[in-house]
Amino acid sequence: MIGQMLALVNGWIEKFGLLSDGWRAGVLIFLLVLGTATVAFIVSRLILAVENKFKSTKNKWDDAFLHAARRPMVAFVWLQGVYWAAEVAHHFSDAEVFKANGTVLQIGFVWVLVWFLFGLVKEIEKVLTSPIKMRKPMDYTTVNAISKLLRAVIIITAVLTALQTLGFSISGVLAFGGVGGIAVGFAAKDLLANFFGGFIIHLDRPFKVGDWIRSPDRNIEGIVEHIGWRLTTIRTFDKRPLYVPNAVFTTIAVENPSRMTNRRISETIGIRYADVHSMQKIVEEIREMLKNHEEIDSNQTLIVNFLAFNASSLDIMLYTFTKTTEWVRFHEIKEDVLLKVSDIIESHGAEIAFPTRTLHLPDGVRLSGEASEQGEARSEGSKEAPESRGESEQGGQPAGDKA
Known part of the structure; x- marks a missing residue:
């Protein structure tokens, strides 16, 4: 045409x-x-x-x-x-x-x-x-x-x-690719390992773009931004990009906190030994407060018990889970819970303990500070006596002269 x-x-x-x-x-x-x-x-x-x-x-x-x-x-x-x-x-x-x-x-x-x-x-x-x-x-x-x-x-x-x-x-190209593929495979084994590592990530899906991940085996923690065939890009919490070869994820354990269902509050709170008589009531009120707290998931494990006689405190174990998984909101709820626990302890006339040490001495034993104070007192008394005597002698001297 x-x-x-x-x-x-x-x-x-x-x-x-x-x-x-x-x-x-x-x-x-x-x-x-x-x-x-x-x-x-x-x-x-x-x-x-x-x-x-x-x-x-x-x-x-x-x-x-x-x-x-x-x-x-x-x-x-x-x-x-x-x-x-x-x-x-x-x-x-x-x-x-x-x-x-x-x-x-x-x-x-x-x-x-x-x-x-x-x-x-x-x-x-x-x-x-x-x-x-x-x-x-x-x-x-x-x-x-x-x-x-x-x-x-x-x-x-x-x-x-x-x-x-x-x-x-x-057919010739495919045959050449089959023979040359062996040599290329040995030369580019790291590249192929990363490629198959990326394929495994897409297949198993331990994480996805936008998830917060971290590894207990490596110093890896941040938000996943991109999953490529060779590299995975992670934005750390200090806003730096972290490029991790995909082959690494086939040999390390990866934790995905983004998929958590709840966040945990686990604290040990101590009161003074002098407040042991209020321990049971304090524990019961804290447990009841947590059960009625609107942000605490009562369907999860909730433990509030007298835990141990510690060196300078009577310890109470507080173990519970919040409904939210948001990091900022979780700390707001934790702050509210701890302040309410403090109010409960104070309402019973008790106090939160801090590290102290009590030293018991047998009768007749004095501290070096007390001995030095008593020695100073004696030395001051001995100084005052001659001065008074001197004054009387001086006071009597004119009389003698007159005589």
Whole structure:
């Protein structure tokens, strides 16, 4: 068809005898490029208008399809137009470069198709994880893993198709890949370990994006920001990014506090030995207070008991769980509980104990401080006696003189 149209236009121009072959080729190529730009502009505007119109409908998949198809469709129009222009140039020229027009068109078509499929996968991922477009949005980590797998399948299929188009045998390529894969496997064993580690994370799902995780085996703690095929990005609580190879998670224990059902309050509170007679009432009131506390989960383990005779206190064990798992709210509830415990202890005339030590001495034993005080008292008394005697002697001396 393109050859017939080309012959018709070329014959019409040649009939007038106004232009040489070079000028005729230039005019035809210019008209083809101009027509391609016009058609591409019309196609882009048309798809954009249809996309804006479909946004008001309840169907969310047509929006994703049109948004993913708009740019690849424009690229396809340009690809076809450039191909026709190259065919015109090939008609007027025997250059070797124009003999590859068909191959370039096929490779370009594969590239446009991959671009469209990548965009479609991305748009579907956005729809499935959006709380606005979906009543029950899917888990982002799962959807992201599936989308990555689909992209890998698309790339592998496109590469094999392109190699077949270029004249390479797919069976030979696969055989080479099987032999070379062994060498690559040994050379890139760490990379493959991280890849399969990421696959295990997506399969077992010990954590997902947004979870707070930590490891007792390694200095790893923070919020998961991204789970890649090689690295997992964790934002620590001091706001620094931490990049952990996925292979690490196959050899360490990982704790996921984000999935806790309750937060625990575990405290040991001591009162004085002098308040032992109030111990039972204090324990009973604290236990009752916790049972009636609106933020304490009474369905979980609740323990309030006299625990032990400690060195300088009578210890009470307080063990309970809050309903909330939020870190800030938990500390507010814990503060309220501890203040109420303090009020209960004070209401019975008792006091919270602090470390003290009592020293008992047998009769007749005096401390060094007391002995020194008594010695100072004696020395002061001995000093006062001579002074009084001296005064009497001085007082009597004038009398003697007068005598």
